[in-house]
Amino acid sequence: MRVLLVPEVYRRSDLSANGTVTDTLAWVGDWLERNASLHVYWLLPPREMADYTAADVHADRERVTLLEAEPYGADLEPTAMFTEDGYSEAELRAIERDIRDPGAYVDIVVDGRRAGRRTLIKWLLEGTDQWAAHVRPFDLVANVHDLQAPRKYRYCSYRNEYQGRLALCEAAFADGIWFTAPVDARAFREHADEILREDVLETALEQSVEIGSPLLFDRFEESYADRPQWLHVAGSLWDKKQAGTVLDIGALLYDRFGIQTLLTSVEEIPTEYATLEWVEAHPNADRETYERALERGDLAICASEYETLARTWFEGAASGQVLLLRDEPWVYDCVPEDYPLVAPLEDLESLAVAAVERWADAVAANRALVAHLERVRAPERVGERTYEDLRRRVDAKAAQYALEGGDAGRDVVSLVVDALAGVDEDRVALDAALERTRTVAESSGDADPEPVAGVDVIYALRALGWHDLGDSGTPTFARRTESRSGTAR
Numbered sequence: 001m002r003v004l005l006v007p008e009v010y011r012r013s014d015l016s017a018n019g020t021v022t023d024t025l026a027w028v029g030d031w032l033e034r035n036a037s038l039h040v041y042w043l044l045p046p047r048e049m050a051d052y053t054a055a056d057v058h059a060d061r062e063r064v065t066l067l068e069a070e071p072y073g074a075d076l077e078p079t080a081m082f083t084e085d086g087y088s089e090a091e092l093r094a095i096e097r098d099i100r101d102p103g104a105y106v107d108i109v110v111d112g113r114r115a116g117r118r119t120l121i122k123w124l125l126e127g128t129d130q131w132a133a134h135v136r137p138f139d140l141v142a143n144v145h146d147l148q149a150p151r152k153y154r155y156c157s158y159r160n161e162y163q164g165r166l167a168l169c170e171a172a173f174a175d176g177i178w179f180t181a182p183v184d185a186r187a188f189r190e191h192a193d194e195i196l197r198e199d200v201l202e203t204a205l206e207q208s209v210e211i212g213s214p215l216l217f218d219r220f221e222e223s224y225a226d227r228p229q230w231l232h233v234a235g236s237l238w239d240k241k242q243a244g245t246v247l248d249i250g251a252l253l254y255d256r257f258g259i260q261t262l263l264t265s266v267e268e269i270p271t272e273y274a275t276l277e278w279v280e281a282h283p284n285a286d287r288e289t290y291e292r293a294l295e296r297g298d299l300a301i302c303a304s305e306y307e308t309l310a311r312t313w314f315e316g317a318a319s320g321q322v323l324l325l326r327d328e329p330w331v332y333d334c335v336p337e338d339y340p341l342v343a344p345l346e347d348l349e350s351l352a353v354a355a356v357e358r359w360a361d362a363v364a365a366n367r368a369l370v371a372h373l374e375r376v377r378a379p380e381r382v383g384e385r386t387y388e389d390l391r392r393r394v395d396a397k398a399a400q401y402a403l404e405g406g407d408a409g410r411d412v413v414s415l416v417v418d419a420l421a422g423v424d425e426d427r428v429a430l431d432a433a434l435e436r437t438r439t440v441a442e443s444s445g446d447a448d449p450e451p452v453a454g455v456d457v458i459y460a461l462r463a464l465g466w467h468d469l470g471d472s473g474t475p476t477f478a479r480r481t482e483s484r485s486g487t488a489r
Contacts, residue, residue, distance in 0.1 A: 001394055002105060002468065002475070003031075004041045004095075004138075006120070007112040008145065010083045012071065015050040015057075016287050017266045019213070019311050020112050020145050023180065023382075026214040028058050030383025031390075037470040041099060041106065043067045043091060049074075063470045069094040072116075081158050085116035092123050100127055102473045103431040105137070105458060107394050110178065112143040114167040117174075133453035134412065135397040141389070142174040146308050147184035149191055155239055168192045172200060176393070177208035178386065181308035183330040185210050209389050212334075213309035214379035219291075220318040222370055224363045225298045228356055231261045232297025232321055234290060235312040237269070242303035242326075242345070247273055249301060249349050254278040257356050264293045294319040299355070303348055306330055314373060322359075322366045324351055336372050340365050401456075401463040412452065415440050416460040428466070430475040433457055 005028070007020040015021055021044075028040050042057055044050065046068045059066035069090040073082025099106065109124065111117050121140060128137040146152070148167045153159035171177050172192055179185040185208065192201050231250050237243045250261040260278045263269060264285040274281035282289050300316040301324045308330065317323040325331050325342045335342070341362065343351040355362040375381075401413055419436035420428065434457050441449045458468075465480040 001035060001037070001107050001390060002039045002041070002470075003390060004043065004099070004106045004109045004124075005112075006043045006109065007143070008083055008114070009045055009050065009071070010080060011266065012045050012050055012074070012079055012083065014266065014286075015044065015052040020143075021057075022311065023145070023213050024110075024112070025057060026216065026379045027383055027386050028064070030380060031387050032058065032061070032063060034383070034387050035470075037063075037467055039063045039065070039468070039470040039472070039475075041065045041067055043069065043094065045069070045071050045074075062472055065098055065472055067091075067094040067098050078158075084114045086113075087116060087119045087123070092119070095123060099124075103429075103434075104473070104475055105430075105454060107138055108390055109138055109140045110143050111140060111174075112145055114144075114148065115163070115170045117142075117170060128455060129451055129453040130455075132451040133455045135400060135455060135459065136175070137453070137455040139175040139393045141176040141178055142171040143178045143180065144171050144184055144188065145180040147171075147179075147187050149184075149187045152240075152306060164191070165195055168195065172196055172204040174204075175207065176389065177204060178211045178389070179208060180211060180213050181330065182210050182333045183306075184308055209385055211385045212377060212382045213311065214382040215311065215314055215318060215373060215377045216379060217318055217370075217374055220294065220315060221320070222318060222367070223320045224322075224366075225320075227359060228257070228259055228298035228322070230297050231259055231299045231301065232264070232293055232316055233261055234264045234293060234297075234300070234316065236267055237265055237273075240305045242305070243273070245303045245345065245348070246301050247276070247279075249352050250278070251276075252349060253299075253352060253356065256353065259299070259356070262293050262297055264290050294321070297321045299352070300324070301348060301352060302326055302331075303345060304328070309333055309377070314377070317366055318370055318373065320366075322355055322362045323369065324348060324355060334373060334376050335369065339369055341369075398459055398462055401459040403463055411450070412437075412456040413460040413463050415452065416457060416464060420464070426479045427469075428477050430454075430458070430461075430468075430477060433461060433477065 005024055007024045009018050009021060011017040031038050042059060054060045054066055057066060058064045070088060071091060072086035072088040076082060124138060130137050148164045150164060153164060168191060231253055233246055253259040262280050263273060264282045266285060269281045269283040273279060294316060297316060298321060300313050300321040302313040303326045306328060313323055323341065325335065326348060327342045327344050331342060341351065341355060415437050419440045434454055437457050438452050441452050461477050466477040467480060469476045469478050
């Protein structure tokens, strides 16, 4: 199985600051353990642009290929306007160089960009002879990690109803949808129902999976102070997060209990926050600075209006920061209904005071929350959901080429049997297998032989007991007797 991953990189100068990439990294790590023949292609900004190494994205392994290319709109401001859609010429050339030219292929594309994938689909279809194939050469899955529902773009300078509706349609017309958060799956049904026929909407939802967002709990040490000394305010300072409200609470906690505020952000920190006497500010904080703050912090407050399975606050909770949450629907996608440290925005201040005054009870509640998170946001759970959908999609196509009961691909299987009759080795390069098959088809004596599509040969090889070794460059297929550990496809 071969998968092309295109996460949205919304912070292009620091790959590690993108929750989309962190999620995708967890999938890849899990998939590589589950399937010893799976190959992953990453389409990412160049390492020098996004400050990462090949090892950071598992690309130091043979079965992971890094496609580095300057993204669409790289030189334009604001960059956030261009990270969610569109493909640059450099990205298309990278796909051509590292997938098409070596004679490789992809079974599934997981695209995390909201729109603009029409160009990607056309580029990937080029050269597949898809018009002659018995099945689609690849499935395209839309990873909806942050659905642009109307409430999310009402303060945005460059989004309106048009972009929101387009994102709904692009997701609905994909071959499948991976919703990172259940709240977005619910919002998709609500808003897509306004513009799509019922049968189209139901088909899209039937082909969707709510995958969740993994937290890497082994990176954090859950330890608690005897009494709280630091409120940790972390992450971006976007309006929806209500940083001013949180810092007002911080001022109260300092006045009443002497609790100081540790402020870490991937952005510049406004002077009115950074210069407060009770604030220790770390603007443009790197991962190391953030992780030190996780160790130091005792309290965290999420006042955000909306999120999709947020990460920063829950990493704080997993590090022993007692987490207080604004009562919003998205919270309950990963927080128990009876979690006591949830309150409306206007009551967060009194909740914070109560948590400090009854610190032992607050710590006990946070411990229970972390135990719940370890179940619902476990990396292996998300890995299983995503991998099973990949496998289901490949298996559904493979069934059409089965030696018994196969339908559309039966004739191609017969051609491949004849093509490999003279192959004594236990391995064959895909390009050689394709050339042999086409030669057999052309020498059949038919005046107008049927063309042979590459995807048909790939599935015919699988039906005959050959599997892709998952190597880089030109794919190599091996007889099943040579299968390594793990599931082979």
